[in-house]
Amino acid sequence: MSQVLFDNKNIEYGVRLLVACICGAIIGVERYKRSKGAGIRTHMLVALGAALFTIISKYGFEDVVCLENIQADAARVASNIVTGVSFLGAGLIFVRGDKVQGLTTAAGIWVTAAVGLTIGCGMYTTGFFCACFILVTQIIFHHGFFKGMENYSHSRVVISVENNDEILLKLKQLFQNKRITIEESHVKRHRNAVLTYTMDISMPVGILPLDVLKIMQECKEIKSIGL
Numbered sequence: 001m002s003q004v005l006f007d008n009k010n011i012e013y014g015v016r017l018l019v020a021c022i023c024g025a026i027i028g029v030e031r032y033k034r035s036k037g038a039g040i041r042t043h044m045l046v047a048l049g050a051a052l053f054t055i056i057s058k059y060g061f062e063d064v065v066c067l068e069n070i071q072a073d074a075a076r077v078a079s080n081i082v083t084g085v086s087f088l089g090a091g092l093i094f095v096r097g098d099k100v101q102g103l104t105t106a107a108g109i110w111v112t113a114a115v116g117l118t119i120g121c122g123m124y125t126t127g128f129f130c131a132c133f134i135l136v137t138q139i140i141f142h143h144g145f146f147k148g149m150e151n152y153s154h155s156r157v158v159i160s161v162e163n164n165d166e167i168l169l170k171l172k173q174l175f176q177n178k179r180i181t182i183e184e185s186h187v188k189r190h191r192n193a194v195l196t197y198t199m200d201i202s203m204p205v206g207i208l209p210l211d212v213l214k215i216m217q218e219c220k221e222i223k224s225i226g227l
Helices: 007-035 041-057 073-086 086-090 103-120 124-142 167-176 208-215
Strands: 094-096 099-101 152-162 181-189 194-204 222-226
Touching: 007 103, 007 124, 007 167, 041 073, 041 103, 073 086, 073 103, 086 103, 152 208, 167 181, 167 194, 167 208, 181 222, 194 208, 208 222
Parallel strands: none
Antiparallel strands: 094 099, 152 194, 152 222, 181 194
16 A cells, blocks of 8 residues: 555655645745735645646546547646636736726736646646746836836835725825825725725835825824825
């Protein structure tokens, strides 16, 4: 029994699954640090599941393929991984007003499945490099590597207000004159009717966080501000 469990083939499968988990974690770290809906665990599970389905697709039906009048398509299970992972991406995309949020995270989930597929096929180097490329791309573009071209800086603001769902609209109107944009926002409702908004904003170079603070102080509904 132990010889079957720990033969070279099963050890190889285990290594593939482990590498898939590691690559998924590499991709998920950046999303986790930015408090996105899909973090380290989600990306690890997507990569692990994709790798496992690929292994099943390639090797799970070897005893059936050798039978007469049996035809098997090794790519069929793997091809459906792309379709199956779509429901995760759909759950991460939200439309709020004229803003579409979650596209980057959804794309990350999709390409994480591709990394899992790659490693499940035994292409370790390709999968690992792809995971690193994804992480580098996320970090570079988020932290404004092309800031000189965009001419914008970025900051995160956390505010607390009493139950008021129109505060974002009011802030957008106040920010408009200074060309300050609310890129993303997340709200947390507390039992005492207090709302906590976490906002990622972009500001033209020359506008300081202190200037943003002064603008937000014009909203009497805001109880506290954190930059």
